[in-house]
Amino acid sequence: MFAAERIKELIEQDLPDCTARVSDDANDGEHFSAEVVSSAFEGVMRVQQHRMVYQALGQHMYKDIHALALRTFTPDQWPY
Amino acid sequence: MSDTQNQIKEMVETSPVFLFMKGTPDFPQCGFSNQAVSILNHLNVPFQSFNVLDNMDIRSGIKEYAQWPTIPQLYIKGTFVGGSDLMMEMYQSGELDKLLQFEES
Numbered sequence: 223m224f225a226a227e228r229i230k231e232l233i234e235q236d237l238p239d240c241t242a243r244v245s246d247d248a249n250d251g252e253h254f255s256a257e258v259v260s261s262a263f264e265g266v267m268r269v270q271q272h273r274m275v276y277q278a279l280g281q282h283m284y285k286d287i288h289a290l291a292l293r294t295f296t297p298d299q300w301p302y
Numbered sequence: 303m304s305d306t307q308n309q310i311k312e313m314v315e316t317s318p319v320f321l322f323m324k325g326t327p328d329f330p331q332c333g334f335s336n337q338a339v340s341i342l343n344h345l346n347v348p349f350q351s352f353n354v355l356d357n358m359d360i361r362s363g364i365k366e367y368a369q370w371p372t373i374p375q376l377y378i379k380g381t382f383v384g385g386s387d388l389m390m391e392m393y394q395s396g397e398l399d400k401l402l403q404f405e406e407s
Binding site for chain 2: 268269272273276283284289290291292293
């Protein structure tokens, strides 16, 4: 069981100027979705943006998190 | 490079469009793999696939190969393009269709 709040913390700690909105969609502690904004994404290809988020989560991405539906944004693209 | 890494390299480089997935295109065994197959079918793209549930070495090997922790994984001309989220984004923006245009040229 992993908490959406913990995922949010890990991502926001690792990436600069970052806000992450994370939800535990199925309420099962395994299937999450996240929307992440960071200035570090500027000028970076989306594949690499997603890798950066995965790297922030480290081994949790391989062990505790079964699925993380991910959308990444630069500050200019952030819809909120 | 290990045998598994070489095997993966050969798979993705010998087919223009290659999908690592859970299950088969006819019987995907995960919602994300199902979404990936649906997108490729919708674009009418012929592709080769590999069922990672049949081979644990490949299943963990592709995570290392692409530095990407999840499955499915799509490769176009040997280059890792993304998982199901990026495929959906790129499908909706028309980018994926563009990347696959070489099929007809």
